[in-house]
Amino acid sequence: MTAVGRYWVPGLFAALFAYPFLPVAEANRGEQFTILFVYALLALALNVVIGYAGLLHLGIAAFFGIGAYTVGILTVPFFPFQQSFLVAALAAVLVSALVGIAATAPTLRLRGDYFALVTLGFGLITLYAIRNLDAITEGTKGLNPIAAGPLPGVKENVDLSALKVGDDWGARWYKYPYLYFVILSALGGVMLLLRNLERSRLGRAWVALREDELAATCMGLNPARLKLAAVAVGAGLAGLAGAFYALALRTTGNPQAYDFTLSMIMVCCVILGGLGNRPGVLLGTLLLMGFDRIATNLLDNWLQEEFDLGGGAYTKVSGWKLIIFGTVLIVMMRFRPEGLLPEARHARELRESDDQAVDSGQKEK
Amino acid sequence: MAVLSVRKLTMRFGGITAVNGVDLTVEKGQIFSVIGPNGAGKTTVFNAVTGIYEPTEGAVHFEDQPLVKPLKGKTVAFALAVGLIVGALLLLLAVNVEGLWQAAVRDNYKKRDDDFTIGKALGSAASYIGAHSGRALAGFGLGFFFGVAGTLASWRRARHAPDVIAQNGIARTFQNIRLFQAMTVIENVLVGLSRSIATNPLLAALGVGAHKGNERDAERRAAELLAFVGLAGKHNLIAKNLPYGDQRRLEIARALATNPTLLLLDEPAAGMNPSETVELMGLIRRIRDRGVTVMLIEHHMNLVMGISDRIAVLNFGQKIAEGTPGEIASNPKVIEAYLGSEEVS
Amino acid sequence: MFELFAQADATAAGFGQYLLLGLVLGSLYALIALGYTMVYGIIELINFAHGDLFMLGTFFALGAATAVGATTADAGTGTIVLGLALMLVGTPLFCAGLNVATDRAIYKPLRRSPKLTVIVSAIGVSFIFMNLGLFWRGATPVKFPDLIPDTNLLGGAGSVRFTLKDAMVLGVTVPVMIALTVFVKLTPLGKAMRATAQNPTAAVLMGINVDRVIAVTFAIGGALAGVASVVYGLYIKSADYQMGFQNGLYAFTAAVLGGIGNIPGAVLGGLVIGVVGELGKAYLGAKWSEALIFGILIVILLFRPTGLLGARTREKV
Incomplete structure (x- = not known):
């Protein structure tokens, strides 16, 4: 592995931590980055389920929504609970993980494609529940305002302008950095946590299960328990991402934010970056979501100013979003199913599936 | 003490009887070989012992305990807990979760300074459920039934699972x-x-x-x-x-x-050259010397005759002979089975 | 939720009306479901793009009708008939061609890849189709003209209405399904299809050109989606680029309910889903009807993955 390969992730984090202090920093960009970190967290969560345990889950957005609404219910002023964000986020992780276990336990027997469908259905039903249970979720209005202070004793608007190095950047920017740093730190923390998990016996057991479930079972590993553990960790982290999402927006927003498209875009991010490889998933999310949330707007503005193309959907880069995502999926599946930054084992597994299919003579029950 | 005893094991797949009433007893510290022509049912026996198949008839005992997990109080308690949770969920659906929330939370906290306590909310929730007791009961009953039945059903499937058997101390290798x-x-x-x-x-x-x-x-x-x-x-x-x-x-x-206490080797010498086979014989002996009982399937006669303490011969799913290597080598039925199969193939 | 009989017209006539509406919609779902089921039967692919193919079909049908001037207010009967004919012939051809081309370009190179790889590709195709639909007709729903009048065929006396449009749906879908059944049961190509579905390896050894069978399957599945899209356009009279996902999932639920890979099963499943959906709308409220259908999908997958009629349990491990 080259030096660049080894150090780009710490380098990236260092650069992102430094960004607010740079003269080029902008408050709007900071807000956009913060949301990007939330999605990166969500993609890492999905990666636990798809990348580590090999379960194609098409409803991760449901857990994102459950996390966001748990925080909403526990913090908004018109409900009596009014907990601090820390408590609410912890509850979001636990509730999402428990829902994940409860919703997955009956589906473990299903084969891969049926499992994908059931998770898809679960995601849709959760979305309908969020949208329709007006008394609890306020329907399309969303729960707001969500209490600000992410850590107890600290207000959201920590004035960092004392640290200013340039001209007036601090004045525009000081509203955001606190949340920016909190969520970026959480992302870094989760990266480390997952790295440790990968290297534990649980991480190895997931790989073994993915490669040969029967052999792993004959080594005394309980496949049901391992899969549930993956879903619990993935759902819990997705709930955490949802909690941060609600915090960053100060509202749970429109239920549409938790729909099937989000689940699929997250699958795109994981696959583009590299199944099972944390830095890859991070890269995939930054590329795709960065493109979707930031680059398309910039490009569209530029195109309109330069060329005045009129109003058709195809004249805007944002109008091509689904084509771009779809093409990414198809091209990756065809030519590089292991992703841009492949995890070594996945690359070997995906390249060798042909001969494995031929010599698996052992019949299963 | 018998490490493994297979009693009247029969395995049927559709109309085919792969293993028919086989008895095997493996004593502690033995190297026990199972031989027989291709398709005699050797691997099927291994699969039944390691829980990949559930025996159609007969039983497998390991260290004088049945391999099938008995129903324990813990499992029953777990099933009841799952039943309660599923029941509670269906109860919420049946009484209309929105209405319940309205009654328990929103109606108790209309203004900012309302004095909201969990106790009060629970009280309102209870009276709301009481007002819809018919539906609540139906939902809870249904959920409880499915929760308990589902948990017990999946327990029943899992009680003969390979992972449980491996945890008990039977490990194996695979033919492929x-x-x-x-x-x-x-x-x-x-x-x-x-x-x-x-x-x-x-x-x-x-x-x-x-x-x-x-x-x-x-x-x-x-x-x-x-x-x-x-x-x-x-x-x-x-x-x-x-x-x-x-x-x-x-x-x-x-x-x-x-x-493991017992190691099952499924054709460990397949594809090995003669010198590797000799090394393998040494390895199997050393495994036995570590205190692990070894049971193996093998076609390689030099290896089988050289290291086995006892040999069982299967043909067409039935045990036709069992004994020491010397007894097996001179057993006319065994010779016939091998020569017979040779003629066919 | 579960406010039973809240909004419902709880009379026998009301029930009959919902039942009838459900059967009509169900026969539409059945047509789409057949495309899913046939493709799944042959290559075990959950073709996520099938619903979006159907969506593109409705746009094509509208385009065809517009092209001959059948959509203008003063169009004569002759023009309308011409428009209808063009829709009914052109749309299935369009969808079949698009489906076969997609298979050739996207799925065929992945025949030996893991199953989930192909499913992810199908999701990608679905995204692209959706985007094409957006370019084609924009984000707002497009309206179809009233090409077939809403005349009640049962006379004014009863409160159950069975209109000319309802008759049109059944008049198109039922013969198509019969034709399909005859084709699969009796023609050599149909037999080759069934053989491939049962055992592709053996089919190759028997001299069946599996590539051709797969192409034909995609063509027929696409054509059925095309027929469904014409009927849908004429019946529902509104289409938008996002409708493929949901209708596709309904149809897929129908296919699974009937037993995936099973042709009569898909028809039965479609009818059941149509009826359940309509009754759900009536008795649980429209907003819970979708959740009800996906609930059924989950319950079926969990407890009877082979579906109502599915006896085929080819488990590929």
């Missing part, structure tokens, strides 16, 4: 090698050691506890096992890039890592 091909050699063994690594994975993820020490300990044990089977110095190779004989030995090391 089933290594974790994309993992390294030592990782394969570490998977086998999984259950003896004490650290809770969540604590390990958080970096708390004696995780690092436990891992190093496991790696040391894995290295010992690899040296034991003769794979020292190959720790970081990818499993599928190993030569065939090494893959067989790695499978044995992985199985030994689960710390």
Whole structure:
């Protein structure tokens, strides 16, 4: 592995931590980055389920929504609970993980494609529940305002302008950095946590299960328990991402934010970056979501100013979003199913599936 | 003491009887071989012993205990708990969860200064459910029934599962090698050691506890096992890039890592050259000397006759002979079965 | 939720009306479901793009009708008939061609890849189709003209209405399904299809050109989606680029309910889903009807993955 390969992730984090202090920093960009970190967290969560345990889950957005609404219910002023964000986020992780276990336990027997469908259905039903249970979720209005202070004793608007190095950047920017740093730190923390998990016996057991479930079972590993553990960790982290999402927006927003498209875009991010490889998933999310949330707007503005193309959907880069995502999926599946930054084992597994299919003579029950 | 006793084992697949009323008893410390022509049902016996198949008839006892898990109080309690949870969920749906929320939370907290307590909310919730008691009962009953029935059904399926049997102390290798091909050699063994690594994975993820020490300990044990089977110095190779004989030995090391009482080897010498086979015979003896009882399926007669304490012969799913190597070699039925099969093929 | 009989017209006539509406919609779902089921039967692919193919079909049908001037207010009967004919012939051809082309370009190179790889590709195709639909007709729903009048065929006396449009749906879908059944049961190509579905390896050894069978399957599945899209356009009279996902999932639920890979099963499943959906709308409220259908999908997958009629349990491990 080259030096660049080894150090780009710490380098990236260092650069992102430094960004607010740079003269080029902008408050709007900071807000956009913060949301990007939330999605990166969500993609890492999905990666636990798809990348580590090999379960194609098409409803991760449901857990994102459950996390966001748990925080909403526990913090908004018109409900009596009014907990601090820390408590609410912890509850979001636990509730999402428990829902994940409860919703997955009956589906473990299903084969891969049926499992994908059931998770898809679960995601849709959760979305309908969020949208329709007006008394609890306020329907399309969303729960707001969500209490600000992410850590107890600290207000959201920590004035960092004392640290200013340039001209007036601090004045525009000081509203955001606190949340920016909190969520970026959480992302870094989760990266480390997952790295440790990968290297534990649980991480190895997931790989073994993915490669040969029967052999792993004959080594005394309980496949049901391992899969549930993956879903619990993935759902819990997705709930955490949802909690941060609600915090960053100060509202749970429109239920549409938790729909099937989000689940699929997250699958795109994981696959583009590299199944099972944390830095890859991070890269995939930054590329795709960065493109979707930031680059398309910039490009569209530029195109309109330069060329005045009129109003058709195809004249805007944002109008091509689904084509771009779809093409990414198809091209990756065809030519590089292991992703841009492949995890070594996945690359070997995906390249060798042909001969494995031929010599698996052992019949299963 | 009998480590393994197979009693009147019969396996049927549709109309085909693969194994028919086979009795086998393996004593502690033995090397016990099962031989027979292709299709005689040897691997099927292994699959029934390791829980991959559930016997159609008959039973398998391991260390004088049935292999099938008995129904314990813990399982019943767990099923009841699942039933209560599913029942509560369906109750919420049946009484209309929105209405319940309205009654318990919103109506008790209309203004900012309303004095909201959990007790009050629970009281309102109880009276709301009471007002819809018919539906509540129906929902709860249905959910409770499905929760308990579902849990017991999945327990019933799992009670004969290979992982439970492996945990009890039966490990195996496979006729068609089933290594974790994309993992390294030592990782394969570490998977086998999984259950003896004490650290809770969540604590390990958080970096708390004696995780690092436990891992190093496991790696040391894995290295010992690899040296034991003769794979020292190959720790970081990818499993599928190993030569065939090494893959067989790695499978044995992985199985030994689960710390078995009984090791089942399914054609361990298949594809090995004569010198590798001789090494393998030594290895199997050394495994036995570690206190692990060995049961093996093999076609390689020199190996079988050379190391076995007892041999059972299967043909067309039935046991036609059992005895010491000397007895088997001179048994006319065995000779007929082998010569007969030779003529056919 | 579960406010039973809240909004419902709880009379026998009301029930009959919902039942009838459900059967009509159900026969539409059945047509789409057949495309899913046939493709799944042959290559075990959950074709996520099938619903979006159907959506593109409705746009094509509208385009065809517009092209001959059948959509203008003063169009004569002759023009309308011409428009209808063009829709009914052109749309299935369009959808079949698009489906076969997609298979050739996207799925065929992945025949030996893991199953989930192909499913992810199908999701990608679905995204692209959706985007094409957006370019074609924009984000707002497009209206179809009233090409077929809403005349009640049962006379004014009863309160159950069975209109000319309802008759049109059944008049198109039922013969198509019969034709399909005859084709699969009796023609050599149909037999080759069934053989491939049962055992592709053996089919190759028997001299069946599996590539051709797969192409034909995609063509027929696409054509059925095309027929469904014409009927849908004429019946529902509104289409938008996002409708493929949901209708596709309904149809897929129908296919699974009937037993995936099973042709009569898909028809039965479609009818059941149509009826359940309509009754759900009536008795649980429209907003819970979708959740009800996906609930059924989950329950079926969990407890009877082979579906109502599915006896075929080819489990590929």
